[in-house]
Amino acid sequence: MDWPQLPSFHEIVKRFSLFSTSLSCNPEVGSGGSLDCRCQGCMEWHAFVEGNSPLSKEVQYEVFTKEHVQGLANYLLLQAAEYNVLVLEVLEVGAGSGRLSHHLNRYLDQISLSSKDCVVHVTASDSGERGLNGPNVNLEDALVSVTERSPHIVLVSWMPMGVDWTAHMRATPSVLEYILIGEMDDGICGDPWLTWGYRPPGDISSSDSSLEPGSPGTSDLEFRSKEHPSTCSNYGPGIATVVVESEITSVEIEGSKFHTRSECPLDTKHEEIPLQARRPFEMDGWVRVELKDLCELQICRTDERWSTIRHSHTVSFRRSYECT
Template sequence: MIRITSRGGDELPSQADIIDEFGLFESGTGCSVQVSDAGRVFCLCRECQRWKAFLDGHHCEGASKGWPQYEVVTRDYIALLAAYIHGLAVHEKSKRPSAGTLRVLELGAGDGRLTHHLAESLRQLQDRDELPNQSSVAAHGKSSPWVDVCACDSGLRGLHKASPVGERVELMDYTKALELHQPHLVICCWQPMGTDWTKEVRATTSVQEYLLIGETDDGICGRPWETWGFSFMCESSSSSDEDEDETDEDVAAKERRTSEKVQSPSSMLRPFQADGFQRVELPTLSAVQICRTDERWSSRRHSRTVSFQRLSSHGDQLMVDQLLA
């Protein structure tokens, strides 16, 4: 049984643990894949049902029943995400030692597990990098955190109640959270389908970057055009979530698309571009992600991490040392 506990990022399962336990990405060894009349691809074999039960929180040691997972949080992913964010703070500290704290806010944090483990990993990275300056720390007392991570959620689904770390999630609307915390960096993990929060994120002047985690473009997170700048009128190659040679397993992804097909010309500025942001793929993080729409019978990973970064008035990416000025 995979062990998912409430304390310490080192107790998260690794990517390899999950893959080995459930036989993911192995083209469905032992599966009996079926296609419904509506085009939904599924398998009801014992191992696939066990994988789905795990995602729903029924086979997680240390978790309450009904503790669903959308993004399967692993040691590998947390380490890479923390390293990415820590790198922003380190760069700033190297240029300006007196720089303030990098404020990170997770919107729609649900049960709070991502922020919980991310904050712990960031603390460990700061402790590691402060070791060469222990004498200074001893003389001036414990240093302030380089990165402060907060989590908020509406609480409407009650996910925080089933989580051992849910009490740390601030229950408030995402617009109020943006106004209250004035974050420099925003994280949205599995933004609800048909909902776009990114317009308000970009309108928050303190925000210099936001990270979207989950299915991209015409997937089941956010809205294709408003969130991702994806237009159904653009060439299919513009979305790296699509395979050039379509197989039966792609039918499931097609079924999840919204029925609204935005008829916007490819020459039109995407919403994030119009607001002065650029989209940057983070393939190193995406390569280790596992999520609830991944299947044992498919080799395809569905969840990715994408950065949207504010540009300066000259069209250049704002440097990190401008974040905390």
């Protein structure tokens, strides 16, 4: 399939006046309790993401931009070097038409022409249940695809709501990391608890307040990380522990900066979940890191012109290796 060039982030924002409290918008509460605006600008934006616009004939959950995809490609190259592999095998499951994998490979090919370093190869698969699988997408169930292809990294964009593929990814020996793109936590991607480890405020159904440091229900890493949140950072097998002395450490590849190296692996954004109530990915020995620099370049169908809230995120889950 001959895909057109991806639009730039700023081009889309400017074209549809996104992330601004536009005076032309007048959102009202609909019958379902959600806010909706029927002004011409919002109607054009909704038509664009729903594939009913001269600018787009494909339904878009994630509006992939040139900057976001290039940044993701650069991140994958960074991970190939960290995991010390000559060829990093990346598998996108639930890939639909394969547009993301296509543009990732195209950009990675451009880099490889001028570099003799690590190679990243992205393969796309989709079950075909929605009839969206493109000509370069392998017709495979997501879990079967992960098992049979043994990738190093699994990529998922907008995992179906209420579905969790991540437990199978963590149980696959070859998988060192998986990256989720879309709404996180209590959003419409995956399962809030099984996928993201999110419980609503006040929900302590999975917690046990009697657990103390060193008890069978907790890990030493959790408590050491809580006590020293800025001195513990590990990102892959065979890689030395990184000890940071400031809150931000930058890595720059091909003009793209990433500031995730200095973050403690344990994501403590949702303080309503006690550390003792280990989340499914923590129980399996994995850590969660939001790739904030990539998140700033994302646009999705649930974003609204009249709101500054960004709904889509890019989040990495990696195998945990204890600090030394």
